[in-house]
Amino acid sequence: MRFIQFLFLSFLMGVLVVGVSVGQTTNGSIAGTLTDPGGSSVAGAQVQAINQDTGLQRSATSLDNGTYSIPQLPPGRYNVTVEKAGFAKQERHDIQLLVNQSATFDFALSLATASQTVEVTGIAEGLNTTNATISSVVQHEQIVDLPLNGRNFTQLTLLTPGAAPQESGQQGAFTVKEGAGAISPSVNGQRGQENNFTMDGVLNNAIYTNTWSISPPPDALQEFNVQSHMTDAEFSISSGANINIVTRSGTNQFHGALWEFFRNDVLDARNFFDQSKPPYRQNQYGVTFGGPIVKNHTWFQGYWEGFRSVQSLSYFADVPTQAMRNGDFSGVLGPQVGTDSLGRPILTNEIFNPSTSRPDPTNPANVIRDPFPGNVIPTSLLNPTSLLVLQKYYPLPNLNVGPNVLPNYIYTGSNNTSTDQEGLRIDQSFNDNNSLFGRYNRSDATLLRPEGLPTYQQSLVNDAQVFALGYTHVFSPTKILSLHYGYTNTNFGQFDGAAGQDFLTATNFGQLAPAKNGIALGPQIGISNGYTGVSQFAIPLGPQYNSDGHVDLSVVKGKHTIGVGAMIYHIHSFDDGWGMGPSFTQNATSQGGVVNGSGFGPASFMLGLPDSYFGFLGNTSADERG
Numbered sequence: 001m002r003f004i005q006f007l008f009l010s011f012l013m014g015v016l017v018v019g020v021s022v023g024q025t026t027n028g029s030i031a032g033t034l035t036d037p038g039g040s041s042v043a044g045a046q047v048q049a050i051n052q053d054t055g056l057q058r059s060a061t062s063l064d065n066g067t068y069s070i071p072q073l074p075p076g077r078y079n080v081t082v083e084k085a086g087f088a089k090q091e092r093h094d095i096q097l098l099v100n101q102s103a104t105f106d107f108a109l110s111l112a113t114a115s116q117t118v119e120v121t122g123i124a125e126g127l128n129t130t131n132a133t134i135s136s137v138v139q140h141e142q143i144v145d146l147p148l149n150g151r152n153f154t155q156l157t158l159l160t161p162g163a164a165p166q167e168s169g170q171q172g173a174f175t176v177k178e179g180a181g182a183i184s185p186s187v188n189g190q191r192g193q194e195n196n197f198t199m200d201g202v203l204n205n206a207i208y209t210n211t212w213s214i215s216p217p218p219d220a221l222q223e224f225n226v227q228s229h230m231t232d233a234e235f236s237i238s239s240g241a242n243i244n245i246v247t248r249s250g251t252n253q254f255h256g257a258l259w260e261f262f263r264n265d266v267l268d269a270r271n272f273f274d275q276s277k278p279p280y281r282q283n284q285y286g287v288t289f290g291g292p293i294v295k296n297h298t299w300f301q302g303y304w305e306g307f308r309s310v311q312s313l314s315y316f317a318d319v320p321t322q323a324m325r326n327g328d329f330s331g332v333l334g335p336q337v338g339t340d341s342l343g344r345p346i347l348t349n350e351i352f353n354p355s356t357s358r359p360d361p362t363n364p365a366n367v368i369r370d371p372f373p374g375n376v377i378p379t380s381l382l383n384p385t386s387l388l389v390l391q392k393y394y395p396l397p398n399l400n401v402g403p404n405v406l407p408n409y410i411y412t413g414s415n416n417t418s419t420d421q422e423g424l425r426i427d428q429s430f431n432d433n434n435s436l437f438g439r440y441n442r443s444d445a446t447l448l449r450p451e452g453l454p455t456y457q458q459s460l461v462n463d464a465q466v467f468a469l470g471y472t473h474v475f476s477p478t479k480i481l482s483l484h485y486g487y488t489n490t491n492f493g494q495f496d497g498a499a500g501q502d503f504l505t506a507t508n509f510g511q512l513a514p515a516k517n518g519i520a521l522g523p524q525i526g527i528s529n530g531y532t533g534v535s536q537f538a539i540p541l542g543p544q545y546n547s548d549g550h551v552d553l554s555v556v557k558g559k560h561t562i563g564v565g566a567m568i569y570h571i572h573s574f575d576d577g578w579g580m581g582p583s584f585t586q587n588a589t590s591q592g593g594v595v596n597g598s599g600f601g602p603a604s605f606m607l608g609l610p611d612s613y614f615g616f617l618g619n620t621s622a623d624e625r626g
Contacts, residue, residue: 026075029072033106034106050081051073051074058070075222076096138224166185174209192240202468203569302424302425303423307420310415311415315411330376354593386608393525415448434474442465448460452535461492488547490544498538499520527602573623577616580613580615580616581613
């Protein structure tokens with residue numbers, strides 16, 4: 001009962017009487033006015049629109065005031081004919097109806113003295129005179145022909161007036177980039193995180209990252225439309241722009257494309273800091289093909305694209321020296337920075353033995369310590385877990401610099417990107433009054449990238465699957481029903497290279513933070529005085545199961561089209577994150593345990609004395625439904 005009440009309220013709130021209104025689909029409309037040579041309205045004329053690629057036919061009859069309207073037309077190339085007894089038949093060819101476009105085409109009919117047809121070939125673009133939404137359409141030829149590094153369609157949103165790229169897009173941390181990557185721009189002053197992405201009229205959003213879930217290759221797209229400051233309620237799901245892409249459907253002719261784009265270090269100059277050019281390979285290749293299964297009734301369109309990239313760069317790190325591994329910190333001693341309460345000098349980076357801590361005789365509220373002779377820690381005091389961490393993660397310095405000069409290590413790391421995506425669309429026209437389409441898309445993307453140390457990598461995973469159905473029923477030329485359903489499943493995640501169960505067992509860290517979801521993370525390590533730490537963190541962002549259902553009814557009444565619609569959006573979102581580990585500062589080895597220029601972070605690490613501890617405890621996941 002509550003569901004019926006909800007639909008009834010949605011129905012009442014969704015009724016909008018406007019010049020022409022289309023539902024949240026990709027369809028557009030053609031409307032206009034018919035006049036005779038004297039400028040009077042022509043009523044009762046038959047107006048027919050025929051899709052040149054699929055043969056789809058829709059018709060309307062002009063009203064007493066001479067107006068006509070053909071709503072819910074799929075984007076494509078149309079021939080429009082106007083016929084009435086006593087007037088010459090008029091035809092307009094190659095009318096390009098764009099996604100969500102409300103095009104106006106007026107016809108001035110001439111009297112027929114014999115069997116006569118007037119063909120108009122050079123026609124002006126149909127204007128949108130029905131709403132105030134700011135809208136820009138990028139067509140297939142532009143999508144395919146304009147050079148795009150990574151070939152992501154969102155880069156073309158910058159062709160939209162008022163669109164500006166963000167300095168650091170919200171997709172940067174969790175989205176695998178192909179080439180230059182994709183963008184979610186700020187459009188006409190709105191936040192890029194508020195943009196809504198749709199594909200063929202159903203939602204195409206990755207909830208956690210506030211971006212898209214699927215980005216098909218340009219060759220698989222017919223066009224896309226960027227709308228902002230929308231006046232139609234059916235598009236106002238968020239305050240940002242509505243970025244609606246239309247995938248290509250098959251036609252009565254077979255057509256396809258085969259491509260490969262590449263970049264190579266042979267074509268690049270050497271980086272100033274590199275002794276030789278690091279390897280760089282980027283290949284993007286794919287195929288799309290479509291055509292009729294049953295001519296004029298059933299069509300298919302499919303694609304596959306792969307992307308492989310290996311980009312190597314030089315990285316610097318700050319690692320303990322061999323002497324430090326042995327407990328010898330004499331090489332980092334600096335000038336005197338003061339004296340303690342006993343009159344003893346305190347040197348920069350001088351390390352003090354925490355086991356000698358005792359109340360300061362001059363001020364019992366404070367602590368005083370004795371220095372390690374020669375700034376050397378006896379090997380018997382070196383922490384065995386710290387030695388295991390050094391052995392697993394930290395290489396020895398390879399730059400010829402002093403013992404207290406950083407960075408002291410250089411290495412070459414590679415960003416390895418591998419993506420595969422495929423999609424298939426089937427369109428079925430049962431007759432001129434009933435049509436159906438179904439679409440399935442899948443994308444698998446993985447990025448392996450360097451961490452702060454060369455001994456492990458971080459992986460970034462983007463997996464998405466999308467399924468969509470759309471059905472259109474024409475009750476009459478003035479009543480059209482459109483139903484859409486979309487299902488999205490995304491699995492994003494960011495994972496540091498796990499230490500492994502053997503390391504957890506050897507260090508006893510598994511007793512504190514056992515493996516979770518099959519991922520055996522080691523301790524996160526932070527070391528002060530500028531030394532590189534160890535990152536051990538996992539952030540699975542999924543699975544996220546999202547479903548959206550749309551119903552849109554268009555009814556033409558006189559000069560107006562009444563648009564009635566409702567959308568139900570169900571979100572099931574899961575995310576998690578965990579990690580744990582200590583941070584080592586100079587405090588554990590400073591005089592009195594306070595910041596006074598003494599103490600040294602790596603020395604505190606070698607003693608196994610952390611200053612603070614960070615950790616996720618218990619159930620850290622979020623399992624949400626809305």
